[in-house]
Amino acid sequence: MKWAAGLGVVVSVFMASAARADIRVEPPPREPVRISSKVTIKHGAIKGVDRSVVAKLIVPASLVHPAEPVPPPRPGAAPTRNAPNAPAREGQGAAPVNYRTWIAGIALSLAAVSLVFVLRGRSTTRTVAATVMGGAVLLGAYSAVQANAPAPPIRPEKPAAVRPATAPQIVIELVDEGDSVTLLLAE
């Protein structure tokens, strides 16, 4: 019983530092998304910019929301949401909600606790407990060392290539309103 309780405390303490449960889960890398849109081409003065700017591209923000990856199908069936090349719907591309991480954290904690109950009373408990505890101590020590380690040195960035002042430039502006792209060409 003492073994089980001790194991539970050690695993809980050290796993908490290693689990990084509050870190946002990164979405999988996305394929480049190609979007077609109506375009309006205008000629006129572009205000508030350098003389080297020859064009301004105004893109509605609604067009650049990244599409969600298509969910995989099931052994049989794919619970598919979108037909190929279907436009993204409202709400797609939103940041993952944190409560999924919370539920995962709770389930993982319950798994650790239930593991203690499973191991309790078994003939191999001492060996398993020692192994798990040793692993937890090593993991905890590693986490602690990492936490106290100095920040890695910042690699000096290469100086950007000097661009000739006369090189033509384009300004890309994202706007909230609208559903078509506007290309404004300097006169």
Place this chain on the structure above:
Amino acid sequence: MASVAVEFDPHAARAVSSARAAWLFAGAAAGVIVLSCALAGFAPLGFSIATVFLFAGPHNWFEARYMLTRMPGRWGPLAPYFITGISGVLLLAGAFALLPWIGQTATAAAWTNLLAIWNTLLIGWIVTLALMRSRQNPRRDWTWLVPLGLTAIALNWLWPLALSLALVYLHPLMALWFLDREIGRLQPAWRTAYRGCLLLVPACLILLWWNLSAAPNLPGDDVLTWQITNHAGGGMLSGVSTHLLVSTHVFLEMLHYGVWIVAIPLVSVRMAPWKLDNVPLARRSTFWRACVIGAIATGVVIMLVLWGAFLADYPLTRSVYFTVAMLHVLAEVPFLLRLL
């Protein structure tokens, strides 16, 4: 020497015959594995279309027929187990069929959450059934499944799509597990040869991955190509060649079909599918015998309708089939647990 032994010793005769049958079985299995790998590698899309058209219906029918032989005539103390199993199959399959409908209106985040909930229910159902099974004879200590299941639930909530994709690839392997258990139970002399053949599966997978890791994606942007590549995880694993994914999936799927249509009837059912001598439910009463005959006949009709539907509109039928097919995926769980 063998012929002399056959003449004088009936046990030796049976042993020689059994060994010969084992090697025949192993040779046929190895041939199917190698041929499936080659076809999956060279013509993944065509092979996928052909295998689903030819074998999707029959393999479900043979699987249902196998389950009839394994279903006890009277459940007795097993009633809670089978009630949990059957109700879980129906509820989970029904909820799964609703997911695409809900997906039409739900946001991406809401849909992903629904998928995670469905996966959680699936894991919970499997662990519950396993714990119930562990209390039946032969008794097992499977309490370790609780922390394992909770860990799987945690991972599912972090990456719900990954668990779904894992199921796509793990489901075909369940058939090989079924076959291993049935061979161990009914044809133990074949087991060594069968397990030797199984080594060909990872060898073929390594060969496929070695050759196709840098292959370009499969050509075609039609709905059917999209269905097939998406089924294999093409929409999720964007950095992996869809040629590799589809080849891997159709290779495993073909093995799955082969097991259910040829190997299991050969090893386990061992009689014409329409004969009911080995169906305990059919021996229970005249009413139950009529029900079993009706179920088998309905299966034949569904198989014929499925072929007709494939000919009429392959992509639509494929989509509907793979949604309904979740029933047989789930139904395997209680029967596999009973074999362990």
